[in-house]
Amino acid sequence: MIQNISLGYQKVLSYLNGGGTRNVKAKKNILSSIFIKGASILMSLAMVPLTIEYVNPSRYGIWLTLSSIVGWFAFFDIGLTQGLRNKFAEAIAVGDAKQAKVYVSTTYAALVLIFFVVWVLFLITNSFLDWTEILKVDASMTSELSVLVIIVFTYFCLQFILKTVTSILTADQQPAKASFIELVGQFMALLSIYLLVATTEGSLINLGLALCISPILVLVLANYVLFNKKYKAYKPSISNIDFKHAKSLFQLGGKFFIIQIAAIVQYESANIIIARNFSTTDVTAFNIVYRYFGILNMAFAIFLTPFWSASTEAFMKNDLQWIKSSVKKYNYLNLILVLVGLVMLFFAQDIYNLWLGEGTLEIDFKLSLWGLIFFSIFLFGNTYVSFLNGISALRIQFWSSIISPFLYILVAIYLINELNLGVFALFVAALIANINGAILAPLQYYMIVVKNKKGFWLK
Template structure:
């Protein structure tokens, strides 16, 4: 028995260390991410019923809606972290560590300045906002909501700055470590929620503090540890900040900026549209379905995450065979996850009852069906989008992102108002608006990799 176990470990070790360096890195990160992301999924799923039990479905919907509204301010990132991810990977591939340090320092300095100013403006503006009216809830909650939104907004601002370190890890083809940092924050948040459920009464302010403070503390520690050790030579410094020298970072970041705005509008506005046309309880139902079928997307992301930065290196070295081989493997995984999703759809209501408690919230089959269709198509296109992001071929995605949010909101409101499609309209609108992921990105990949086209296709 012991000999068989040793033989098994030896085979696994041989498999992990066999192949090109980027493939070896990818396989090791995927293996690590399977455990890390798997645990993260379990924690994420466990937190939903705990949180609903702590504040009730309606107030949980308020929390989700407020988080979505604040999430819109992510566009002030101006795509800098995505731009850093590509430029840092390119600098490492070329062995230019000095350039890499400039990119890191300039990104931190830019984000700190931007989000400090945004935070000050928000604090001033918030005193004039009536959040109970905005969310259409009891006016008695106005003070509680005003405090909560300051907590959440402060968290988002700090997170955008401090999470830069996870972009550096991902650019260095170590996404498993980046995921591990997030996992620790999630785990501490889970413990905090359990503490609140056991020892306190339901409070949105307590919930906000529990879910916001833990991740920030973990990111602070991660920044200190990594820049004192492994990435000491890239540690941000004022002397290395050079906006002129890092012009290309901002140009690339500008494209990601528009793409990011489109994503925020499409995926964060859903909660707001639902809250204003239906109820905050429906916001909870939509997010339950989104989180449930989002599991297959999270599973796919475990395998896909290393591909972005690895494709940057592979494309620079003109290793098209490796790129095509990787896409073929992702296609096979797509098929497998499609059948997994079908099984999840069939047992959806049973799992909702087991997960949340029977009778906690009613979710009709149509909403689950469209949630399944949305995520199936989303993960199909995500591998092509990831490749194109990695090689900075963003023009087509950029222009589609300009129009897709408008299309999304128009379709969603039309389906709700004219066709009375209910909450399912948000998933249907997202499917139709995802023209880039389903059609344009696969076509662009084909032209670049299979046909070796340049010019328009590579811009």
């Protein structure tokens, strides 16, 4: 038996170390990510009922809606971390450590300046905002919500600066390590919520502190350790901040900036639209479905994440065959996940009851059905979008991203107010607005990789 185990172990090692350097990195990261993301999914699932138990479904909906509103401010990073991911990968690919350090230093400096100004302006503005009116909740919660929004906003600002280190890890084709950092932060937050449930009464302020402080402390530690060990050569410094020299970083970041706005509007505005047209309990129902079928996306991301930066390297070396082979494999994986999703849909309500507790929340089957349809099409387009992001072919995505947020909101409002559709209208609107992922990105990939076209398609 021991001999069989040893033989099996040797076969696994042989598989992991087989192929080129790019494939070896990808396989090792995928294997590590399976365990890390698996643990992350379990923690995410455990977090929801625990949090609802602590503050009840309605107040949990308030938390989700408030987080979504604050999440809109994510666009102030103007795509810098995504731009850094590509530029850092390119610099490392050609062995230019000095250029890579300039990109890292400049990105950190820009993010600190931007988010400090945004944070100060928000503190001033917050005193004039009535969050009970914005969220359509009881006026007695005025002071509680005012404090909570400051906690959440401060967390978002710090997170966007400190998470730059995870972009560097991903650019270096080590997404598993980036995911591990997030996992540790998630575990600390879960532990904090568990302690709150055991020792205190339900409080949105306590919830905000528990969910915000733990991940920040983990990110601070990660920055300190990585920049004093593995990435010491790229440790940010004032002397290496050079906005002029990093002009290309900001140009690329500007394109990602617009694309990020589109994504934020689509994802974050959903909770706000639901809260204002239905109820905060419906916000919770929508997010339960989103998290449930989002498991498919999390599973797909385990395999897809290395593809972005690996595409950067492969395309620079004109290894189109590797790209074609990879896309084909991702499409097969996408089909398998859709079949898994159909099984998930069949048992959806039973799992909701098991997950949240019998009778906690009744979720319309149509909401679950459209959640599955949305994620199935989203996963298909994600493969092509990831490749195009990796080679910085963003112009088509850039222009479609300018249109899609307006299309999404208009369609959602029309479906709700004119056709009287339920909460699932948000998934339908997202599908209609997803022009780039469903149609344009696959077409652009085909023209670049299969037809070997350049010019318009590569910009």
